[in-house]
Amino acid sequence: MVNPYHSLYLHVPFCQNICDYCNLYSVVNNENSTRTSYLGLINSQLKDASNSLVNLQSIFVGGGTPSQLTIPEMKYFLKSVNDHVTLRGDYEFSVECNPSSITDDKLKLLRDSGVNRLSFGAQSTTRKTRSVLGRRTSKSQLDQALNSALNIGFENINIDLIYGVPGQEIEDWQYDLETALSYNLPHYSAYSLILEEDTVLAEKFSSVDDELAVDMYDLTAEMLSTKDLRRYEISNYSKPGKHCKHNYDIWKGKSYLGIGPAATSYDGEKRWSQIRDLEKWIAGHAPEIDEIPAKDRAGEVISFGFRTVDGWQKTELENICGLNTLTEFSDIFQDLIKSELIYEDNNSLKPTEQGLLFADSVAEAFIFI
Numbered sequence: 001m002v003n004p005y006h007s008l009y010l011h012v013p014f015c016q017n018i019c020d021y022c023n024l025y026s027v028v029n030n031e032n033s034t035r036t037s038y039l040g041l042i043n044s045q046l047k048d049a050s051n052s053l054v055n056l057q058s059i060f061v062g063g064g065t066p067s068q069l070t071i072p073e074m075k076y077f078l079k080s081v082n083d084h085v086t087l088r089g090d091y092e093f094s095v096e097c098n099p100s101s102i103t104d105d106k107l108k109l110l111r112d113s114g115v116n117r118l119s120f121g122a123q124s125t126t127r128k129t130r131s132v133l134g135r136r137t138s139k140s141q142l143d144q145a146l147n148s149a150l151n152i153g154f155e156n157i158n159i160d161l162i163y164g165v166p167g168q169e170i171e172d173w174q175y176d177l178e179t180a181l182s183y184n185l186p187h188y189s190a191y192s193l194i195l196e197e198d199t200v201l202a203e204k205f206s207s208v209d210d211e212l213a214v215d216m217y218d219l220t221a222e223m224l225s226t227k228d229l230r231r232y233e234i235s236n237y238s239k240p241g242k243h244c245k246h247n248y249d250i251w252k253g254k255s256y257l258g259i260g261p262a263a264t265s266y267d268g269e270k271r272w273s274q275i276r277d278l279e280k281w282i283a284g285h286a287p288e289i290d291e292i293p294a295k296d297r298a299g300e301v302i303s304f305g306f307r308t309v310d311g312w313q314k315t316e317l318e319n320i321c322g323l324n325t326l327t328e329f330s331d332i333f334q335d336l337i338k339s340e341l342i343y344e345d346n347n348s349l350k351p352t353e354q355g356l357l358f359a360d361s362v363a364e365a366f367i368f369i
């Protein structure tokens with residue numbers, strides 16, 4: 001049997017509280033019975049899919065807040081993964097952590113269960129910005145979590161940062177970057193704030209300062225490059241060889257299975273999403289299948305790939321969703337080249353600086369409906 005999945009995503013939907021800017025699916029639920037049912041279903045869905053979860057390149061445990069699981073819950077969760085999933089030799093196994101809920105014992109358990117990459121939600125090192133974001137984690141908790149993770153033997157660590165926050169000045173962002181760089185990590189994610197619908201922040205503010213956000217985006221690349229950190233995707237920077245394999249493969253259209261409420265999956269043809277409701281997911285609500293013609297799917301995959309600095313090798317474009325998109329979409333590629341959103345070299349098509357900054361314009365060129 002051909003292995004349908006390249007990687008696995010697991011969604012842990014529990015948070016201590018809901019941050020004011022966040023629209024990821026999560027709940028504040030500490031009821032034992034719900035959490036036990038959630039963990040049981042994760043285990044049984046992994047078991048059911050185990051024949052397809054062989055020799056995977058990566059596992060990513062995101063949320064929500066995976067580190068919010070208690071030690072016994074985390075033990076059960078990781079045992080379920082290790083019982084039903086096998087990984088390649090050069091695998092990547094990432095877990096998202098909140099500095100306020102990770103402990104040394106949890107870090108040791110993660111390490112001993114094969115986790116080899118951690119991603120910490122820091123968002124900002126300044127109290128002013130964290131308070132606008134409704135982020136309760138403190139800078140000292142971040143310092144302590146990172147020190148512990150390094151001491152316990154994790155080397156591959158990311159922190160997430162956010163810029164373009166209302167009231168945040170360029171000097172504040174510069175301070176955030178300087179502080180983040182002082183940790184000397186191999187990976188940083190720096191996201192421009194989006195005021196997402198149905199968030200507390202979107203009720204308080206109607207827009208962000210786009211010009212200031214572009215200045216912050218430029219400053220990020222400038223400051224990170226001094227530490228050998230290269231932008232490899234719009235919001236992601238790494239030292240050589242330390243990019244997030246899991247996310248990179250998803251941007252490049254590789255298949256993945258997502259398990260947990262709100263998790264999405266892609267098998268190379270179809271995309272489907274689990275319901276954004278923990279109780280309904282536990283009750284067995286069927287996923288929503290997003291079936292669209294191969295040409296539309298190929299367009300979607302290609303526009304995602306143009307979020308990466310290296311774009312597409314021409315040979316890769318010869319077979320996307322069963323289509324030779326290099327010829328099928330050649331007019332679109334030529335238009336994007338004329339608009340200076342992408343450029344062509346011998347072997348590849350890559351986004352320009354403008355193409356990265358205006359990724360939405362690149363994506364719109366591939367919407368056919």
Ligand code: SF4
Pocket residue numbers: 014015016017018019022023024026063064065098121
């Ligand atoms: S930002 Fe992270 S910790 Fe805050 S609500 Fe969203 S998932 Fe939970």
